Amino acid sequence: MDADISLRPVICVVGARPNYMKMAPIIRAFRAHAPAVPVLLVHTGQHYDVAMNDRLFADLELPRPDVNLGVGSGSHAVQTAEVMKRFEPVIDANGARAVLVVGDVNSTLACALVASKRGVPVVHVESGLRSYDRTMPEEINRVLTDQISDLLYTTERSAHANLVREGIAPQRAVFVGNVMIDSLRANLSKAPAASDLIAASGFGGERLRGGYGVVTLHRPSNVDHPDTLGPIVDALRNISARLPLVFALHPRTRANLERFDMLNRLDAQGFLVLPPQGYLEMLGLMAGATMVLTDSGGIQEETTALGVPCLTIRENTERPITVEQGTNTVVGIDPAALRAAADAVLDGGGKRGRVPEYWDGRAAERIVAHLAAWLRERESMGGV
Numbered sequence: 577m578d579a580d581i582s583l584r585p586v587i588c589v590v591g592a593r594p595n596y597m598k599m600a601p602i603i604r605a606f607r608a609h610a611p612a613v614p615v616l617l618v619h620t621g622q623h624y625d626v627a628m629n630d631r632l633f634a635d636l637e638l639p640r641p642d643v644n645l646g647v648g649s650g651s652h653a654v655q656t657a658e659v660m661k662r663f664e665p666v667i668d669a670n671g672a673r674a675v676l677v678v679g680d681v682n683s684t685l686a687c688a689l690v691a692s693k694r695g696v697p698v699v700h701v702e703s704g705l706r707s708y709d710r711t712m713p714e715e716i717n718r719v720l721t722d723q724i725s726d727l728l729y730t731t732e733r734s735a736h737a738n739l740v741r742e743g744i745a746p747q748r749a750v751f752v753g754n755v756m757i758d759s760l761r762a763n764l765s766k767a768p769a770a771s772d773l774i775a776a777s778g779f780g781g782e783r784l785r786g787g788y789g790v791v792t793l794h795r796p797s798n799v800d801h802p803d804t805l806g807p808i809v810d811a812l813r814n815i816s817a818r819l820p821l822v823f824a825l826h827p828r829t830r831a832n833l834e835r836f837d838m839l840n841r842l843d844a845q846g847f848l849v850l851p852p853q854g855y856l857e858m859l860g861l862m863a864g865a866t867m868v869l870t871d872s873g874g875i876q877e878e879t880t881a882l883g884v885p886c887l888t889i890r891e892n893t894e895r896p897i898t899v900e901q902g903t904n905t906v907v908g909i910d911p912a913a914l915r916a917a918a919d920a921v922l923d924g925g926g927k928r929g930r931v932p933e934y935w936d937g938r939a940a941e942r943i944v945a946h947l948a949a950w951l952r953e954r955e956s957m958g959g960v
Contacts, residue, residue, distance in 0.1 A: 584672055586606070586951075587672045587674070589663075589678075591620040591681050595678050596632045597636065598679060598701060599638065601940035605944040609948055613944065616642050620663070620686070621648055622647055632854065632855055635855040656682045659683050664694070674697040675699065676947075679701075680702070682713070684717055685717040685721050688725065699725065699727045699729070700727070700728050703722050704722065704735025706894055709891070722742065728744065731939075732896075732932060734896060751934065752943050753939035754939055755939045755940050760878055761936075767859035767860035767863060768857060770860050774788070777848055779820075787866035788864075789819050789866055790867075792826065793826065794872065795871040798871050798889060799826075800828075802836040807909075811911035812869070813841060821869075823849050824853045827852065862882055863882050867886070868885070869918070870889065876895050880903050883931075885925075887907050889908075889909055898929075901930055
């Protein structure tokens with residue numbers, strides 16, 4: 577065994593906001609592990625709002641990236657290609673015991689491809705999740721990353737059946753739990769109270785005596801077409817007559833509402849429109865909510881951990897455990913179905929579910945303990 581191999585870093589990649597929440601507990605677990613495992617944190621710059629990035633890193637106590645590739649926006653092809661071009665020299669300059677990627681964004685697939693072609697082990701955290709909707713770019717990223725990964729860490733047991741169906745050897749997959757919930761548990765006590773956040777906005781407290789809902793929308797399939805976005809907004813207006821809605825408005829969604837001349841539809845009495853919120857602020861808002869209405873994958877998991885009913889405004893989910901065991905209901909994009917599901921929560925209290933297995937705040941510890949042992953064994957047998 578080359579004595580220098582153990583001095584090479586595990587390169588950990590983040591590219592978009594959800595990646596930060598998944599990577600923060602992993603970095604902490606690497607730091608706490610004995611013996612030490614060197615880590616190099618690479619930010620691809622896929623999401624490049626400097627203020628929001630700085631806020632997220634601070635909220636999560638995530639160290640500043642060692643390398644920022646500064647890729648920025650672009651089409652899926654351009655963004656993926658630029659990450660690959662800029663990531664390969666990082667491996668050349670630093671070496672790598674492994675490349676660890678999380679989730680399903682373009683950066684995940686791009687860095688996994690570079691590592692695989694360079695003969696560096698690829699470690700994928702949050703493997704095996706499937707929506708079975710190949711029109712979603714994230715689904716393509718998930719499937720392809722899993723195919724070229726050497727180690728696949730899963731958040732739920734059903735993911736293993738998905739991987740086996742796709743021809744992936746069972747011994748490559750390890751059930752460890754959900755690192756998103758590690759971050760939630762570590763930070764919930766630091767989240768500001770929802771009442772304080774809402775009061776600071778000037779939204780009258782008397783309007784919230786019966787509770788409030790939280791809304792997030794950002795998926796292109798929901799917000800890029802007026803024939804889809806308009807009816808969803810109108811359904812939310814209808815719901816807001818019964819339950820005030822706090823709408824954390826994504827920049828993409830705001831831009832499209834302005835482009836389609838729909839932003840004024842959010843001027844109804846029952847809406848509080850906020851700019852994108854920090855991680856801690858969103859935790860506080862969700863924890864105090866009567867329900868959450870969203871098209872976000874991560875929020876489906878967070879609401880299940882918080883015991884808050886979630887209505888997912890999509891036709892499918894890659895996180896079925898949030899429906900089977902948690903608080904999530906997939907309602908689709910039909911406005912009548914969305915209104916009916918919200919009424920059901922308000923009339924009956926909604927799903928409370930239970931917290932799934934291994935969503936206990938220790939998933940990152942299990943990942944690092946297993947990965948460190950796997951690397952030692954591999955390297956003792958001559959792997960590089």
